[in-house]
Amino acid sequence: MTSERHLATAEPAFVLHSTPWRETSLIVELLTAHHGRVPLIAKGVRRPRSALRGLMQPFQPLLVSWFGNGELRTLKNAEWQGGLPLLQGSALFCGFYLNELLVRLLGRDDPHDDLFLVYQTALARLAAAEPFEPVLRAFEVALLRELGYALQLEREADTGAPIVAEGQYRFEHERGAIRVVEASGNAVQFAGKTLLDMAQSRYDDPVTLVQSKQLMRQLLGHHLGYQDLHTRRIIQELPSL
Secondary structure, three states: OOOHHHOEEEEEEEEEEEEEEOOOEEEEEEEEOOOEEEEEEEOOOOOOOOOOOOOOOEOOOEEEEEEOOOOOEEEEEEEEOOOOOOOOOHHHHHHHHHHHHHHHHOOEOOOOHHHHHHHHHHHHHHHOOOOHHHHHHHHHHHHHHHOOOOOOOOEOOOOOOEOOOOOEEEEEOOOEEEEOOOOOOOOOOEEHHHHHHHHOOOOOOHHHHHHHHHHHHHHHHHHOOOOOOHHHHHHHHOOOO
């Protein structure tokens, strides 16, 4: 008998990653609207005549039903919802980058309703060919916030004093922004304006674009245990990302 805790019907979801399992099936990682990241066994979907064969692809809005009481649940049904243009070219690489971040950092069965909406919005912006960097930076900041690592970008960590646009700061992982009075060593510094721009999701300043990418790589590297992201290696030829 299945556990009621793991019964779900018509749950909005996106496929983040899939791995072949046995001859005709897949193990699929989903980002769902109300259950967080959920792993499923999609039995028989690799068969040529499977009605679900073409649905187990990233970036397609789905309604998914599943059952089961173990770590891996079993896919019951999936329906395509449409309404989101396909990602193409560089936007496709960006989408895979977002998916890898979610798989690497988001725990299973940990609901993040707001994060689902943030992800959905990011995909829509990428599909609309908006500039990629603001989309990625906004998603990264939101992801850390949802994981409990919200960035304090408007006040100094030690004193609580407001960040000054003209000031220079270093950013410590467990503390936040520290005002730099005198340059010391090779510590990376960030303009106060960069931090304030990031707090407002403004990335029209070229300096903010460069420094925000440096800051987010520094912070994400810390939370990833400084392990390389596969997608980041792939998109190294796209330096703006």
